[in-house]
Amino acid sequence: MSESPVAVNDRLRDLHAMWRIRALEEKVRDLRLEELIVGSVHLSNGQESIAVAACSELRPQDALYATYRGHGWAVARGVPPRNILAELLARSTGVNGGRGGSAHFSAPEFGFHGENSIVGAGAPTAVGAALAARYDGSGRVAVSVFGDGAMNQGAVTEAMNFAAAFGLGVIFICENNRYSELTPINDMVANPDLSQRATALGIPAVRVDGNDLSQVRTAMSLSVASAAAGRGPSFIEAHTQRIVGHYIGDAEQYRPAGELDADMIVEPIARLARELETAGVGRHAIDRCEARARDEIERAASQALADPLVDPSTAKEHLYA
């Protein structure tokens, strides 16, 4: 049975949204290998569906806190790729004028309250955004995104309990990509069901297939409604896979043989393209999602590269009020 045209268009929009992230990440990789971007870079290839689906349920007043693997979340929140690339390229048009870089940039005007290069440290800050909402009547929902590895940081447990104790509107999203940096998460825990930690703290929790946009969307939609209605925090464990290294240059010797091949079949872009094809959508429409995204990112990169480098004379600015 073929899908309705509306449903197909929505799914093509999702595919395009994921390609925008993938194309940006691949461009970042190229620029890093050319050493036009320098320093540590952590890409999110393979995890795009979670950011796209989750952010599609957020409202402008909501506050999202990501990790150092955060480029995709920024794009999904609406931060222009040109200004992200400019940030990584040390251009004055970067979202933070080159102070944040790949792993620590923010763009609060888009509800993107920043990456964080300390594993798990963004969770308490997100709790604060929700705490503020208790007084300002904004109905703001705070979203804290972190990986499976961050579940072993005390900051995350403290933040979850704080939010639970006070019924604060925080959505904790754990992107479980199976590796805490270079080490399998299951070697680092006795109970691989990470969501049970939230449940134990009195936080409703759900485990979803992060490659399935509709599962993420449903979980997110319920969580946003609950938080906005003052019913407190929730926890989403989204299973996913990173199909690149932890950082650019990661030799990935920790991966078992055949794992990446299997991941390339289930990863969300390949999966959605295959589903659309099965639903009878023409190859041209599917391919166009990628082509449009790559065009946009190429243009953004050209613009960013033509932008002026940051001015060293401003290096001490913004340290204090």
Add this chain to the structure above:
Amino acid sequence: MPEAVKLNVGGAVNAALARCLEEMPETILYGEDVGKPGGVFGISRGLQKRFGDRVFDTPISETAMLGAAVGAASFGRRPIVEIMWIDFSLVALDQIVNQAANVRYVSEGRTTAPLTIRTQQGNSPGACAQHSQNLEALLLHIPGIRVCMPRTGQDAYDLVLSAVACEDPTVVIENRTLYAGAKEEVTIGGEILPIGGHRRRRDGDHATVVTWGSITTRVLDAVDRLAADGLTADVLEMVWLNPFDHSAVLESVRRTGRLLVVHEAARTGGFGAEVVARVVESGTVLLAPPRRLGLNDSRIPSAPQLAAALIPQTEQIASELREVIGWTHAGDGS
């Protein structure tokens, strides 16, 4: 309208917090046992009753408390967080150093963190090693964090207000041994002063003594003992450590030519080293080598007799100052 009231240091901090909550509706006040019990030292007594849910108790989770302050501050709140003992801030140092201190700079000013951490430090008789440390130098090594250390009731009142009004993360380091002291006249309701500055506690000609925190009281006793022998010293109490009024120190040392820095914190790596270095770097001509006096680089024992052997006492400060004043260059004919 400013009015003079009789308050001890704890009462002065309470009055300042009450004024913050009254006049700045964006302030919230929280910490362990801060709400209903009014704080283990009683500093926030009565405030929850008066200001409702803007004053509340928290789990024993310093990281969550301070992280929440960073997040709430970036959304228009002005959190005032009590960290019961500065030793406890160490479990949440990430939120102070990696998070709060970075917010404004790394976001290029798009996000700010106008939060205040109130804490207290220092040794008191019988306190254990984990409740006795003086850790200001750790914070002073971190650009982006403002730090002050009140001692008198008036300074406790004024500095809390200045800290809360400050647009940057600010740590107010109090001292529990001072909270319940004698009541003194404190002017409340006056203008909220900008951060920074020092207090000149004594005027003298023979040396400059730079100090901060509760040990200032011993320094003043020591200086007053020397006055009986006709030896006088400038005593500068640096109530603000960041920003630090280096120019006031230089101005005094240029006149006296002799410098002693006294703090309760450990001598090695203490902020006294920075004060001395700035004076030396300035090229000011010194009549004697500058000296530092601090905790004798040790862990701090619980037994009062042992602690007193390591932390500068009045007699030691007086003899050190006597040496600084009496020092002459070899060959000067002395």
